Amino acid sequence: MNATPATADLPAEGSWEELVTLALLGTGRRTPPAWAAGREVPVAVLDAAAVATLRRRAGMRPGRAAARPEPAAPDPRSPLPPAAARRLAALLADRPGSGGGRRGAAPDLMELLPQWLALAGARGFAAPAETLPALLDAARGRTDLRPAALAFAGPRALWLARLNPDWRFALRSVPGGGAALPGPDEPERTRQVWEEGLFAERVALLTALRARRPAAARELLATTWGTERAEDRLMFLDSLRSGLGASDEPFLERALTDRSRNVRATAAELLSALPGSALAARMAARAGSCVAVDRTRETPSIVVEAPHECDASMERDGVVPKAPAGRGERSWWLGQLVEAAPLGTWPRRLGGRTPEEIVALPVTDDWRDELHAAWCRAAVRQRDPGWSRALLGAPSAPEAGGPGAVSLAERSKLLATLAPTERADWVAGFIATHGLSEAFQLLGVCAVPWAGPLGRAVVDALDIARNAGSYPWSFSGVMGLAERCLDPLEAGRLEALTAIPDETEHAAPGAGGYWAEAFQRLVTTLRLRADMTAELSPPESGRASTTP
Amino acid sequence: MTQQGVRWTADQVLALAPDPASGRAGSKLGTAGSWSHTGSSDEGTLWGLCRGSGSTPYQTVVDIADPTGPACTCSCPSRKFPCKHALGLLLLWAGEDGAVPRGPLPDWAERWREGRRERAAASRTTGAASGTASPADPEAARRRAERRAARITAGAGELERRLADLLRGGLAAAEQAGYGMWEETAARMVDAQAPGLAARVRELGAIPASGAGWPVRLLEECALLHLLDQGWLRRESLPDGLAATVRSRVGLPGSASGPALRDSWLVLAQHDTADSRLTTRRIWLYGTGSGRTVRLLSYGPAGRAPELALPVGLAFEAEMSVYPGTGRLRAALGERFTLPAPTRTRPPGVSTPVAAARYGEALRDDPWLDSFPVTLSRVIPTPDGDSWQLADAEGDFALPLTAAALAGPGLWRLAAVSGGAPVTVFGECGHRGFTPLTAWPEGAGEAVPLC
Numbered sequence: 001m002n003a004t005p006a007t008a009d010l011p012a013e014g015s016w017e018e019l020v021t022l023a024l025l026g027t028g029r030r031t032p033p034a035w036a037a038g039r040e041v042p043v044a045v046l047d048a049a050a051v052a053t054l055r056r057r058a059g060m061r062p063g064r065a066a067a068r069p070e071p072a073a074p075d076p077r078s079p080l081p082p083a084a085a086r087r088l089a090a091l092l093a094d095r096p097g098s099g100g101g102r103r104g105a106a107p108d109l110m111e112l113l114p115q116w117l118a119l120a121g122a123r124g125f126a127a128p129a130e131t132l133p134a135l136l137d138a139a140r141g142r143t144d145l146r147p148a149a150l151a152f153a154g155p156r157a158l159w160l161a162r163l164n165p166d167w168r169f170a171l172r173s174v175p176g177g178g179a180a181l182p183g184p185d186e187p188e189r190t191r192q193v194w195e196e197g198l199f200a201e202r203v204a205l206l207t208a209l210r211a212r213r214p215a216a217a218r219e220l221l222a223t224t225w226g227t228e229r230a231e232d233r234l235m236f237l238d239s240l241r242s243g244l245g246a247s248d249e250p251f252l253e254r255a256l257t258d259r260s261r262n263v264r265a266t267a268a269e270l271l272s273a274l275p276g277s278a279l280a281a282r283m284a285a286r287a288g289s290c291v292a293v294d295r296t297r298e299t300p301s302i303v304v305e306a307p308h309e310c311d312a313s314m315e316r317d318g319v320v321p322k323a324p325a326g327r328g329e330r331s332w333w334l335g336q337l338v339e340a341a342p343l344g345t346w347p348r349r350l351g352g353r354t355p356e357e358i359v360a361l362p363v364t365d366d367w368r369d370e371l372h373a374a375w376c377r378a379a380v381r382q383r384d385p386g387w388s389r390a391l392l393g394a395p396s397a398p399e400a401g402g403p404g405a406v407s408l409a410e411r412s413k414l415l416a417t418l419a420p421t422e423r424a425d426w427v428a429g430f431i432a433t434h435g436l437s438e439a440f441q442l443l444g445v446c447a448v449p450w451a452g453p454l455g456r457a458v459v460d461a462l463d464i465a466r467n468a469g470s471y472p473w474s475f476s477g478v479m480g481l482a483e484r485c486l487d488p489l490e491a492g493r494l495e496a497l498t499a500i501p502d503e504t505e506h507a508a509p510g511a512g513g514y515w516a517e518a519f520q521r522l523v524t525t526l527r528l529r530a531d532m533t534a535e536l537s538p539p540e541s542g543r544a545s546t547t548p
Numbered sequence: 549m550t551q552q553g554v555r556w557t558a559d560q561v562l563a564l565a566p567d568p569a570s571g572r573a574g575s576k577l578g579t580a581g582s583w584s585h586t587g588s589s590d591e592g593t594l595w596g597l598c599r600g601s602g603s604t605p606y607q608t609v610v611d612i613a614d615p616t617g618p619a620c621t622c623s624c625p626s627r628k629f630p631c632k633h634a635l636g637l638l639l640l641w642a643g644e645d646g647a648v649p650r651g652p653l654p655d656w657a658e659r660w661r662e663g664r665r666e667r668a669a670a671s672r673t674t675g676a677a678s679g680t681a682s683p684a685d686p687e688a689a690r691r692r693a694e695r696r697a698a699r700i701t702a703g704a705g706e707l708e709r710r711l712a713d714l715l716r717g718g719l720a721a722a723e724q725a726g727y728g729m730w731e732e733t734a735a736r737m738v739d740a741q742a743p744g745l746a747a748r749v750r751e752l753g754a755i756p757a758s759g760a761g762w763p764v765r766l767l768e769e770c771a772l773l774h775l776l777d778q779g780w781l782r783r784e785s786l787p788d789g790l791a792a793t794v795r796s797r798v799g800l801p802g803s804a805s806g807p808a809l810r811d812s813w814l815v816l817a818q819h820d821t822a823d824s825r826l827t828t829r830r831i832w833l834y835g836t837g838s839g840r841t842v843r844l845l846s847y848g849p850a851g852r853a854p855e856l857a858l859p860v861g862l863a864f865e866a867e868m869s870v871y872p873g874t875g876r877l878r879a880a881l882g883e884r885f886t887l888p889a890p891t892r893t894r895p896p897g898v899s900t901p902v903a904a905a906r907y908g909e910a911l912r913d914d915p916w917l918d919s920f921p922v923t924l925s926r927v928i929p930t931p932d933g934d935s936w937q938l939a940d941a942e943g944d945f946a947l948p949l950t951a952a953a954l955a956g957p958g959l960w961r962l963a964a965v966s967g968g969a970p971v972t973v974f975g976e977c978g979h980r981g982f983t984p985l986t987a988w989p990e991g992a993g994e995a996v997p998l999c
Contacts, residue, residue: 023767024719024763027716041715041716046712046770050775053767057908058911060908061945062900063946063947063948065930065937065946068928068930069930086559090575093571129967133957159968163931163963513603520581524579531579
């Protein structure tokens with residue numbers, strides 16, 4: 001220890017250093033020191049060393065204090081209720097791989113951690129200090145957990161991260177590396193961070209400023225735009241996505257002439273999401289000239305005349321001229337024009353029809369899939385629920401389940417533009433008709449906990465799958481989702497499904513037992529989630545405190 | 549001791565877990581969904597059926613009224629004790645109102661409990677019988693003790709010669725001699741029935757590979773081993789306390805012969821060390837009335853937790869009797885009067901210079917003491933280059949943390965609990981530095997175990 005040995009009065013037998021040297025070399029090779037005369041020298045050295053050792057230990061004094069760390073910033077949030085703190089410790093202790101093997105009927109606690117963190121964060125609780133190392137480790141191992149874990153961990157976790165290189169990621173992941181961002185009334189500091197800060201700090205500053213004052217963020221970006229590196233320009237431009245408005249148009253128009261193709265494409269994409277922009281109008285005109293209603297036919301049909309060339313002005317507006325391998329150039333250009341044109345163009349252009357009526361129109365010459373796919377991308381980009389609804393169609397329609405013009409991935413994006421209830425109802429209808437095998441992606445965009453009809457549709461479909469005699473692991477994806485997303489209130493209804501059914505002829509061997517186990521796990525997990533939620537109820541509405 | 553009506557906390561239950569994995573597995577089973585036909589009796593027996601992967605549910609019974617600690621049985625194949633089902637049942641009982649209702653014992657639970665109580669009664673009778681038998685032949689016992697003392701004396705003499713040879717040839721040569729020489733010497737000490745000497749010799753063997761400064765450490769430990777040999781050889785002329793310490797350090801078993809000390813004991817720390825054969829649990833307790841700090845030792849075979857489990861930060865009323873020797877730190881748990889319950893009491897703390905002085909004073913009673921239990925108050929965990937120290941919040945002094953403390957996860961829990969503010973820390977203070985075991989945050993707040 002870096003303590004000061006008591007060296008004031010040395011033993012008569014010599015200094016400690018002398019003893020160590022003597023012992024190291026061996027008394028056989030040295031002339032015995034005067035004090036050892038008349039005794040067996042090695043024993044005399046051991047005697048002296050024993051005395052000296054005890055003196056050194058007994059005389060030990062503390063060392064000098066190093067510079068003490070700056071205290072962590074205070075965390076004003078309220079402390080976790082004790083039961084919730086224990087739950088958090090249990091969730092954090094359940095590392096992946098710790099159980100090993102088949103999951104059995106026990107819930108997977110690690111999967112519940114994201115939900116727990118979101119809930120605790122939303123209810124304004126502070127993380128208990130002693131859990132911060134485990135929280136940081138969890139955030140380090142799982143990037144999906146990182147934002148929620150770091151937000152919940154709070155300022156003290158960043159203080160801790162500065163002391164441990166393993167946790168440096170936390171400083172990068174959090175806006176400004178934990179140092180408070182300049183406020184709205186600090187133009188000088190804002191400018192300084194923008195001009196001298198690290199890239200991550202600048203992105204954080206721009207994002208934060210954009211959320212508060214969109215115009216100020218854009219103006220700040222404009223001050224250095226010309227001198228930024230291309231990949232940085234792309235990242236900065238991306239931050240304009242939030243709070244995008246008509247006043248951003250002039251800046252984005254200028255970015256259309258950027259040296260970097262990616263920057264140009266992003267600027268065009270942003271402009272096309274502004275239905276009133278000049279670019280949107282230009283694209284509307286181009287797309288409109290390609291699509292029309294042919295009234296001469298028996299039933300009115302859409303006729304498509306894809307562009308014959310991609311001229312310089314189209315390219316300037318973000319149209320990528322070179323088609324990917326295997327795609328025709330003309331359909332490639334058409335797709336981009338329709339995708340970028342404001343959806344409001346079409347009812348005017350196509351005889352005052354509603355989106356539903358337009359989608360229902362036949363399309364000549366096999367252009368239907370191309371056209372509908374482009375409209376889907378436009379509906380997603382412009383977040384247009386009316387068009388999304390029309391393009392999704394009825395959930396019970398036969399083509400809703402199969403590979404049609406609109407893939408399941410596309411469908412889930414369209415669903416995301418609808419209100420949560422409508423989304424849940426559509427997916428419930430889809431599952432009721434088409435079963436679960438295609439529903440996974442669609443379930444992923446539904447709000448948690450699942451609305452009543454959706455939850456019931458999923459449970460009914462699982463029950464049907466069980467009765468059909470398949471194994472539960474064919475549905476493990478949906479089962480896992482259900483554990484995280486089903487409303488805990490459904491636990492009671494599920495109870496009947498946890499019994500082991502009698503084996504029927506057509507059932508797979510042993511499937512009944514596995515299903516019972518899977519449903520047990522589902523019920524247990526739902527109960528656990530209900531407990532978690534109750535434990536996290538705010539102190540004022542909670543029951544009497546359990547601490548004595 | 550009666551336990552019915554007293555609900556445990558989840559922490560108390562989890563402290564029984566033989567390893568962290570069992571605790572986690574048990575936590576998952578501590579919900580009503582996993583159980584059926586649960587019940588509890590007025591005498592403190594819990595039972596229930598837990599559905600596993602097979603078609604027959606496991607039958608789990610826990611007897612919490614057993615005075616030596618909870619006893620349990622389970623029809624599952626796990627060899628852990630207690631198994632996750634027993635932990636789950638205890639958690640269910642601890643957590644939820646009405647989840648384990650009062651009721652009559654089912655036959656299968658009744659059979660186990662009766663069998664267990666009969667066996668316990670039988671072993672008490674035989675224990676009492678052998679207890680009365682041993683003093684019946686004090687002469688034989690005395691002769692056995694003399695024979696063993698003679699063996700140890702021979703061993704100590706041989707060890708003295710080996711140490712002298714080492715010093716004659718020089719410690720530098722010990723680096724080349726390697727581990728084998730020490731192993732052989734240690735085996736000789738085992739033959740001499742001096743396990744304490746054997747353990748010290750084995751530790752000597754590891755020093756030459758322990759990095760910079762090893763000659764100093766080797767000389768220190770050789771000198772202290774020599775001191776122990778000399779203490780044994782001249783034990784007749786030592787004062788009683790020191791003679792008892794020498795006997796205990798050499799490895800002779802002692803018994804807790806001190807008077808029973810009744811107090812309210814605050815659990816300061818509980819930490820386990822394990823090797824391939826044995827898990828050793830050390831529990832530090834602070835008597836809030838007497839101001840005494842004592843240590844309980846409890847052992848379990850590898851893979852099983854020692855049976856004694858006391859959650860940190862709780863306090864309970866009990867009698868302790870202290871073992872003679874080694875600074876009278878070791879105690880045996882006597883009768884317990886209450887179950888561990890939460891308390892706001894914290895141990896009083898001292899500054900770092902006082903802590904160092906305490907260790908120095910303790911060396912008077914036990915010169916072989918590596919560290920001494922002490923609570924530091926108002927210290928700030930402070931990074932110091934590659935190392936850390938505990939610095940007094942007021943004043944310029946600091947104790948460095950031991951290498952073991954730096955390597956463990958407890959360091960970061962300690963730093964997190966402090967956040968740069970003064971904390972109270974209980975730990976072991978010695979010549980290698982300070983090993984923090986438990987921390988209390990500034991202001992109110994529960995004890996945070998660091999080990």
